Amino acid sequence: MKSPNQTIRIAIQSSGRLRDGSLQYLESFGLQFEFTDRSLITKAKNFDLELLSVRDDDIPQYITQGVADYGIVGENVLYEEQPNANVIEKLNFCQCSLVIAVPTESSIQSIEDLQNERIATSYPNILAKFLKDNGIKSAIIPIKGSVEITPQLNLADAICDLTQTGTTLKQNGLRILATVCESEAVLITSPINRSQTSLKQRLQAETLTTN
Ligand code: PRT
Ligand code: ZN
Secondary structure (H helix, E strand, C coil), rough: CCCHHHCCCEEEEECCCCHHHHHHHHHCCCCCEEECCCCCCEEEECCCEEEEEEHHHHHHHHHHHHHHCHHHHHHHHHHHHCCCEEEEEEECCCCCCCCCEEEECCCCCCCHHCCEEEEEEHHHHHHHHHHHHHCCEEEECCCCCCHHCCCCCCCCCEEEEECCCCCHHHHHHEEEEEEEECCCEEEECCCCCCCCCCCHHHCCCCCCCCC
């Protein structure tokens, strides 16, 4: 486990939808990085800070274990793995919705109609809580990717997946039945960062030196 007062370490996604927004957020503080290769760890040029570039799914774990001081991850991934996680700040990018959708021609018209039906999802924990809160018992089919295809394969009667523009749902002949939650990128911190100081405060506490 990393001890306090060492180099600040921030876990961000190595590539994907969160990557650019995460870097822009960090660069807005004046931090400068030089990416020379695909290395896992990149040191800031002008601050005692380093980036850990990893898969987004692993970021909550890195934070819980204190391997990194801060992390940037989507709320969907965070709440799937750690419902009681400590979010420091919402970052206003990578917005999307986690929705339940059914085939356009399905007889399922309301969430009550999901009783005893099969729902495929990559977010079984968030979905289970939603169904429980609404008093509905369905069979949750955990699936890692291409969830939208499962009704066509008769693997599921409904899906619970992320959507942004709605294009993918439409292309797969699906319509939205209910929104489970909204999601955006958030800054989270390690439990060993006991003061729960925002990254901004921590960076501003020391003067950035430009090269
Ligand atoms: O490799 P790694 O595990 O790090 O990345 P990943 O492939 O798991 O994640 P990535 O890069 O695809 O997404 C990272 C995060 O971006 C997600 O966890 C969400 O917080 C956020 N995000 C925002 C989205 C979307 N928008 C989104 N549209 N994640 C996924 N999608 C999918 C959606 O499920 C659909 O299949 O994109 C497809 C297109 O969506 P439409 O509605 O615009 O057609
Ligand atoms: Zn992922």
